[in-house]
Amino acid sequence: MTDPHPAASRGFSTSEFERRTDAAQKIMAQCGLDAMLLTTEPEVRYFTGFDTIFWLSPTRPWFVVVPSKGKPIAVIPEIGAPSMSLTWVTDIRTWLAPRPEDDGITLLTDTLHEVMPNDGTLGLPMGHETHVRMPAADFRRLQSGLDGISIADGTDVVRSLRMVKSEAEITKIARMCSIASSAFADLPNHIKAGDTERQAFAKFKIDLLQKGADDVPYLVGSSGPGGFTDVINRPTDRVIIEGDMLLLDTGSLYDGYSCDFDRNFAFGHASDAAKTAYDLAWRATEAGLQAARPGITTTELWATMGKVLEDGGCSGHQIGRMGHGLGMQVTEWPSLMAGDDTMIEADMVLTLEPGLAFGDGKMMLHEENIVIREGGAELLTRRAARDLPIIT
Template identity: 50%
Template sequence: MTVPPRGFPDAEFEARTLNAQALMAEAGLSALLLTTEPEIRYYTGFLTRFWESPTRPWYVVLPASGPPIAVIPSIGAHLMGQTWITDIRTWQAPDYGDDGVGLLADTLREVTPRDGDIGLADAMESHVRMPRADLQALEVALALRKLVSDAQITRRLRMIKSEAEIAKIRAAASVANRAFDRVAEIAQTGTPLSAVFRSFQALCLAECADWVPYLAGASDHDGYRDVISPATDAPLEQGHVLMLDTGLVHDGYFCDFDRNFSVGPPSAAVQSAHARLIDATAAGFAAARPSVTIADLFHAMNAVANPGRSAMEAGRLGHGLGMQLTEWPSIIPADHTELVPGMVLTLEPSVALEGGRIMVHEENIVIRETGAEWLSAPQGRDMRVLT
């Protein structure tokens, strides 16, 4: 496949900004205050792994009109200067006396009326990435201006991906497809699971992942007990089911899917569970088209994966995907979001096996006008077998 060009044209960031400003006008917001990596990157294009360091706060102010304003530590000025942002205000962080709060308050006062409402993320899946004492000091400095809900504006916009975003997610998925196709090179009976994890990440890099922020999995007899554990040094054994679930990144966008492997020939129970997972994923794929709800998708998959099992027991059967490993919405019965073209989702049915064990399968799709389209390479009902 063709690898899409890096970055986005400025026009894409301008469009995101204008879309947000239209929703801000509807919600009566004079500005948005952005504090987290994906929020800031969505409007500016500021892409760095430096967020791994918790030391410095980073702020972007989205005014009611005009481009975003960056209020950031000076260490980031050169990189931010390469984006479309021109109004970049910096301080030398960390500053034990005032770590950017004064500069941020000045900026917000400059672009909002004295009793304006300023939107700040407050809903599920969000947090405010600034020290709590600084947030309290900011509220005092803003006097009559109030920090209110951001009306989920950024979340609502990010849920519908542009073609350029979809191309990046597809490129990430293509890397993972190729890495999964090479697992037999690195995993055999006797290989410690920790070595499989290390080698699989190296395969992802060899297949051109930029980096590999997420890998979880397990290897156990007749299924596994959880899907979020790091690796142990225990070796693969004949009869194990090895599951690897990766979220790797291409140009700032994730894929997120897993593959199951049988070490030696699978038992009838494991093979049957895998086939049900594939059928459940296919049922989700067939159901996924505009105006269907997320809850409909849930029930389409759960009915196949676990005939008779309650929705409560099933848990979450997938989620949004994009700049983060998991995004809004969650595929649960309580979610009545209607599917819209441009939504990128994971379909992630699970089945219960004997003794508290489970198996999980996951694929990535995008919603189009006429239905769903695969971003990952859909798997067949027969399990992959390792020696």
């Protein structure tokens, strides 16, 4: 069987990790950061290539230090050493975790003192969409062991780098979007009125895996007569019946890179209100597709889609975030919303996600994934049908 989806090789070349590290070190120098401390999965993977689902276990912390020069240093539990040694990282320091009385803190402190001046500044992502993945008590211990080293917010280093994707990253997202587009296109062949939400979602998930997704960590949605009222639900045992609307929204993974888009379906028939809401969301997305290009801001792009919704009768209150960055995570910086004001650049991967409320508190949500090129937006998803698909 020929593979109908865009090719994407697995992993990254060492030169890609070198480029990422060099770029981070340039920004660190501009910001006066002598090293960066990374504690979360996407950041560790971004700089090292270390790719394991072991992060699901809350038991062990994992640390990566990006010094001002040279390669990242891994300070990790011994159990991760074989996997980390397959990456480009060569300086791998381990301890036998779990060891609650000193779960890597001494090892990390020593490493930081080794690579930083005594009065240096350590960058740590502390801003929006970040958290510090280690026990707060251990973080306090780390701080007190740093002596003259101070900690500053290093969010901008990872944010500015991760927002703009390499071609290798884009091909992985493009492949995943193509696989999910095929699964959405086939969905009417698999699901029918009479299925429970749980059955319908399970069939979709299995089809995604059979079509080549590595994993389907994110799958939410909802069904209801004439529409649905919630868009972040897990499926329930509710039986889908004629007259229902159904939304499925997936963040599936190919080689650690995500799609994030949804599709709407009606069963048997649809109300004029639902068709009108679908049309409005479709047109708002279309306006976003036409407008997205380097040199406008996320807020201008948001306003362009918002104008379509407002002209269609939505109140300003309903118009919140209408898209976001996409990559290793199902949602990433930036946000398409008022006040974000991020300048859009070539090779950003974004979702366009206009939504609105209609009728009696029902919701309509469209979503497409795009990559920004010099000439404008390129669709990574196969565009949603022009008219609300009706499964009969």
